[in-house]
Each structure stands twice: as structure tokens, then as C-alpha cells.
Amino acid sequence: MGGFDFNVIERSIGYLFREGMTFTLTLTGLAALGGIIFGTILAMMRLSSHKWLSLPATGYVNLMRSIPLLLVIFWFYFLVPYIGAWIVGAPTPIQVGAVASSVITFTMFEAAYYSEIMRAGIQSIARGQVWAGYALGLNYWQTMGKVVLPQAFRNMIPILLTQTIILFQDTSLVYVLSITDFLGAASKIAQRDGRLVEMYLFAALVYFIVSFTLSYVVKLLQQKIAIIR
């Protein structure tokens, strides 16, 4: 292995970002959006006084939180075709592909973590506000949608974003499904050109810059939107 060849990065930079980073960011965005929506529903279920709502939600969140993301990725990769076949009533497992399967996996997995954040957010709203909402004649959905959730979101924005940065880093694990995300793209070039050192160092640098910048923005945001109580 003679000397560094930083030329390999220059040659592949278009591929790395156009193919790889685009996929990584798309996956992060979709999973964050889906995860926050599903996570909020899970949090509302967990806080419900109906046992048949809170028990399954609690079980789901605890299950997801006790097994490794990689195992979840493998689970869904094989499970989703069967679930899909069950939904459409097909006799054989349907083909969903690694990309769709990874979006579903990350949405379902991150929902468990987002739901814990949203649960804390909902619980941080004073109980009196809910009663005040009911006293005004609002029903459950109106109280949640117009009083509790907007404040819960606002309070939790920094933590939700921090979790999204973790999600951004975690998407690199789709490597095990041979998907061309940013790390997957870097790894393919690295193996094709035999330039593992340069490509993995460059990948680390890019992940670092993106995550570091985003967490700095979150820190600024935190100071800006903090409510003085």
C-alpha cells in the first residue's frame, strides 16, 4: 500500500453524494417523519387509561428498545414480504426490495425512541391544561391537537432533532443489506479501487462534519426556544 491517493475521492465524489448521500438523507428524512408521527401515536396510546391501548404500545416500545437495530433490520427484511402478502392477500411473500424494507424498518424502530421523547413531552405539560381544555368543551382530540401536542412538540424539538442526528448515523447500518447509502457507496469504491484507508477516512470526516454541524445548530436552537419558567 503505497502512499495516500486522495485522487480517488475526487474521482468518486459525484457518485458518493449524488447516489449515496441522497439515499442517506432521504432515508433519514422519511424515517424521522414517519417515526415522529407513529411515535406520537404510540406515546398517546401509552398514556391512555385504556389497558388495551397502553399495554400493546408499552410492549412494542420495550421490545424495540431491548433488541439491537441490526437484528431489527434483519427481522423486517424477512418479515415485511410476509406482512405485505398478508395485507394484499397474496399466496406467496411479495417482493418489497431492500430500500422499501429499510424505510419501514427505520420508521418502526425509531418510532419507539421518538415515542419515549413525545411521552416525556406530553407529560411535561401541566395536567391543569388538559382539564382546562375539557372545561372549555373540547374533546380528547381537540385538547391533544390544539393544546397539548403543539406545546409538547415545541418543548421537545431539540431532543427530537438530537434523536434525528442519531438516526442519521444509524442509517449507515443499511450497509448489511448492501444498499448504496453514503457508507455503502464509499465502501463500494473502496473495495473496487483497493483504497479502504482514504474512503473510510473520508466517510468518517463527512459524517463528522454533518453531525457536528447539526448538533451545533440544535444547541443554538435550544437556547433560542428555551421557555423561561
Added chain:
Amino acid sequence: MNYNWNWKIFFNISADGRHTWLTTLFIGLGWTMATALCAGIIAFLLGSTLGVMRTTPHKWWVRFGNAYVEFFRNIPLLVQLFLWYFVLPELLPDAIGGWIKSMTPPWASFVPAVIGLGLFTAARVSEQVRAGIQALSGGQSPAATALGLTLPQRYRFVLLPMAYRIILPPLTSETMNLIKNTSVALTIGLFDLTAAARSMQEFTFQVFEAFTAATVIYILVNLVVVNLMRWLERSVAVPGFIGPADVGGGGH
């Protein structure tokens, strides 16, 4: 659905021709726990040192600790493991690099996995230790100084004993995170529990039996760790102090 369940598969001989699949899963669990234990020792010692450094009055120690945490938190664990496994041996002088590359199979993955997971988790432990020390009442350090204790003595006899008790609950979740994160090392060839389930799925096509077994084992490990830590919390609790406060955390 036309999936053929076959739970007896666990008693069939596995791909290595010697053990049953059930034993193979437990061999995987053994590697998971061994890796997590070794990495945990590194993470605890280094994380404590860094966490302490970040609360000292020395500006450069604080900066070094902060830089370490930023570095190891902002690069995905998978990429870090690749750096230790693929990149490090190339950057070291030929003699050492060659020696690393000539390591035999289990150790060639095990050693980089332990180092990578250890240093990664150290950053997270240091966050907890720092938070624990900062959660103590502000008068403790000056009071200890007034008693004539030196800086190391202040940490050893006053600050750390209470800080560790405060951060036991977040350290419990960190321990679980470490055990779960060990599975990432399967990408550099570590035969951990997830890798064992994956190999069982590849050879027998009994996908759901393999992953169900791995899931159940992870949940059991979870229960054991949580209960061990609760027992530890109770046995070191200082009478008169209310249960330890949650110092935050999140992530995985």
C-alpha cells in the same frame, strides 16, 4: 401463509458440524457478552477519567475531554469500527500493522471490536459522569477544599462516590446499549448473537425461528442486567438520600 415452522431445528447440527444450532446461538451470546464486558471495562475507566477531566478547573483538560466526546459521538459506530479494523493497521508502521493483520480469526475481529466499542462508549460514559458530578450540590467541592483535600482527594472521597450513585440508572441503559451495539461488530466478522442468528437463517432458511430465539435471548439478557443494576443500586444506596435522579441520556 406458507411458512414452514420447524422449532426442532434448534437441535439440528449447525454449519460447523459439531454443535447444535441452539449451542451455536449461545456461543454467539458468549462472544456478545465477552466483547461487551471488555469494552465496558475500557469505557468505564476511560469514560470516568474523561468525565472527571471535564469538570476540573483546568481549561485544557476540559477542552480535551470535550473534543474527545464530540469526535466519538459524531461518527457512526459502524464507521468507527471500520476505521479500527481496516484503516488502523495500514496507518501504523509496517511491523505493527503486519502483526495486527496476522492475528487469527476470532481475535482479528474481537480486538478491534473491543477497542472500537470501548472508546465509543467511553464518550457516552464521560457525559454521564460529568452530568453526575455537576448534579451534586455546588458547595461540596469548596467544602472539600476547605477541609484541606487536594484535587484528586476531592474527587476520590467527596465527589465521585455520590456522582456514581446518581448515575447508576443511566449507566444501566448505557450497559444495555453497549450489549446491543456489540452486534454492529458482526460487520467486521465478530460472531456475536446476531451473527449467530443470521448464520442460522442463512443455512437453514428457518428465518423466524432464528430471529425469535435471538430476540428472546436479548430480552432475557436485558432483564438480567436491569435486575443486577437495581440490586447494585439498592446495595450502595446511602440512607437519607432519595432515589437517584435521572440525568438524561436517550439515544442508543
